[in-house]
Amino acid sequence: MQGMWIAVQPGSQQTHVLNRRNDDMPCTAFQYVCTNSSRHASRRISAPGRLFSFLYFASMSHVPFDKEPLTLDEQVDQLKKRGMLIGDEVKARTCLSNISYYRLSAYWYTFLKIPQSNHLFKPDTRFEQVMDTYVFDRKLKLLIFDEIERIEISIKTRLIQEFCETHGKLWYEDVSLYTKPFHHERFLKCVDDECSRTSEVFISHYRRKYGNDERPPAWMVFQLVSFGQLSKLFKNLRKGKEVRAVAAHYGINEQVLASWLESLAFVRNTCAHHARLWNRKLPKAPMLPTNPAYQWLRVVPGPGYANRLYVVLAAMRYLLQRFIPSTSFTTKLTALMEEYPNIPKHYMGFTPDWENEPLWKGDN
Numbered sequence: 244m245q246g247m248w249i250a251v252q253p254g255s256q257q258t259h260v261l262n263r264r265n266d267d268m269p270c271t272a273f274q275y276v277c278t279n280s281s282r283h284a285s286r287r288i289s290a291p292g293r294l295f296s297f298l299y300f301a302s303m304s305h306v307p308f309d310k311e312p313l314t315l316d317e318q319v320d321q322l323k324k325r326g327m328l329i330g331d332e333v334k335a336r337t338c339l340s341n342i343s344y345y346r347l348s349a350y351w352y353t354f355l356k357i358p359q360s361n362h363l364f365k366p367d368t369r370f371e372q373v374m375d376t377y378v379f380d381r382k383l384k385l386l387i388f389d390e391i392e393r394i395e396i397s398i399k400t401r402l403i404q405e406f407c408e409t410h411g412k413l414w415y416e417d418v419s420l421y422t423k424p425f426h427h428e429r430f431l432k433c434v435d436d437e438c439s440r441t442s443e444v445f446i447s448h449y450r451r452k453y454g455n456d457e458r459p460p461a462w463m464v465f466q467l468v469s470f471g472q473l474s475k476l477f478k479n480l481r482k483g484k485e486v487r488a489v490a491a492h493y494g495i496n497e498q499v500l501a502s503w504l505e506s507l508a509f510v511r512n513t514c515a516h517h518a519r520l521w522n523r524k525l526p527k528a529p530m531l532p533t534n535p536a537y538q539w540l541r542v543v544p545g546p547g548y549a550n551r552l553y554v555v556l557a558a559m560r561y562l563l564q565r566f567i568p569s570t571s572f573t574t575k576l577t578a579l580m581e582e583y584p585n586i587p588k589h590y591m592g593f594t595p596d597w598e599n600e601p602l603w604k605g606d607n
Contacts, residue, residue, distance in 0.1 A: 318344045326364035327351070327373075335370050342377065349519045350376045353590065372585070379583040380521040384514040386579060390559055390572055391470070391511045397566050398504065399465045399473060401492050405485040412460035419481075426479035430472070434458060437467040470511050474504040493565045494536030502530035503558045510555050522590035525550040529558055537561065538601045544592040551592025560602055573606045 313321065315336045319329060329335050339347070352359060353376075354368040406414040414420065415434065421427040438446055438459065443466070449459050458464065468476070478501045480486050490497040506529040513520045528550035532539055540557050543549070556576065563570040577598060580588070588597075597603065 313344070315339055322370070325362050326366070327354075327368050327370055329370045338370075338374060347373060347377060350380070353522065353587070375583060376521070376586060379579070379586050380519060382579055382582075384517070384520050386572075386575055387510060387520070387556075387559070388514040390563060391507055391514075393567065394507065394559065394562050395470050395473065395511075397562075398477075398489070399468070401489045402473075402477070402485075403461050403465055405488045407461055409485060412462070413458060415461055415464065415476075416458065420483070422479050422481055426475075430476055430479070431458075433468070433472050434464050438464070441467055443467065470504075471508045474501075474508040477501055477504055491536075493562050495532050495561075496534075499530045499532045499535075502527075503555075503562070505529075506555050506558070510552070520552065521586070523552070525552075525555070529554045535561070537564070540594075540600055540602055542594045542597075542600070544594060548589070548592040551590070553592035553594070553597070556591075557602060564605070569606075571606050573603045577603075 318339050319332055319335055322335075323329055351364070351368070351373045354364055354373065355361075356363045356365050406420070410417055410420065415430065418424055418427040421430075435458075445463060445466070446459065449463060465473075477486070477489075482497050486497045490500040493500060495503075505527065506525055509525060510520065513523065531543055531549075531554070539561060540554075544551060544553055560570075560572055563572050580586070594600075
């Protein structure tokens with residue numbers, strides 16, 4: 244098996260490819276501190292006193308993909324052979340013909356016996372349970388997408404207001420407001436790309452009346468910027484009084500708000516692309532506020548569950564209540580949970596007795 248050793252210094256983007264070798268080892272890692280000009284695997288690294296991580300990446304052998312498409316009848320038969328109970332085969336075929344076997348497989352994964360690679364279902368697993376999980380996930384995504392829209396518009400409005408008042412209508416062009424020139428260049432490219440391809444009437448009107456010599460003002464540009472772009476912008480702005488004022492509007496600090504926006508952008512994109520959400524692990528756990536100005540969770544998810552959906556839902560509730568005191572988010576979320584009581588909440592990171600948390604109280 245062919246592979247290579249790579250040295251990585253934590254906190255640095257610098258890497259050193261040390262050598263290539265044949266080895267049957269799996270991917271391994273170790274660390275050591277360079278005491279002087281250290282040698283490892285025939286490559287010198289001059290970095291006295293610095294800690295390096297050495298990763299061995301072994302290339303994996305592959306097997307041919309030999310799975311062939313199945314007819315709807317064959318799909319139903321395969322599920323039954325693997326232990327799934329299907330009472331109404333006509334309905335099952337209708338679901339499979341409109342949702343697809345592969346898409347639904349993500350929703351029956353939690354119903355498989357361990358090891359899941361054997362593709363055998365736990366006793367008494369019914370097709371209806373899988374469909375309930377699928378529909379629950381769909382309704383959950385619709386609810387979340389609707390509420391994130393409100394948060395997105397509010398965040399954009401606060402950024403526009405705070406920065407325009409102190410730095411003018413084209414504040415986003417000021418490189419001094421960014422942590423690095425690269426972030427400034429990247430955001431301006433994003434603005435230019437969005438403006439060039441949009442068919443929005445207000446941009447066309449601006450070009451006809453004012454020309455192309457100057458970019459549109461922030462209050463126009465931010466109508467085109469996506470939530471993901473917004474999240475990156477907020478993270479890459481210098482933490483001056485304007486950024487602090489935006490975060491303070493929601494009763495948290497700027498680091499927490501930046502983390503929440505990053506998680507919300509991921510969840511929003513998952514909803515927009517109709518991907519599975521309910522039991523998904525987030526790439527990064529949202530930061531937990533240590534000194535929030537308003538009521539936050541008394542009990543947070545334990546180890547292994549901080550990067551699940553529940554903390555994001557709690558963050559949404561916290562933010563919504565800052566600018567929509569009459570928000571019905573709790574009412575709608577609770578009603579959805581009650582409609583599907585058999586959905587295992589622990590996969591989403593919900594804590595026991597979550598409904599009685601003060602954070603979730605107060606819907607009007």
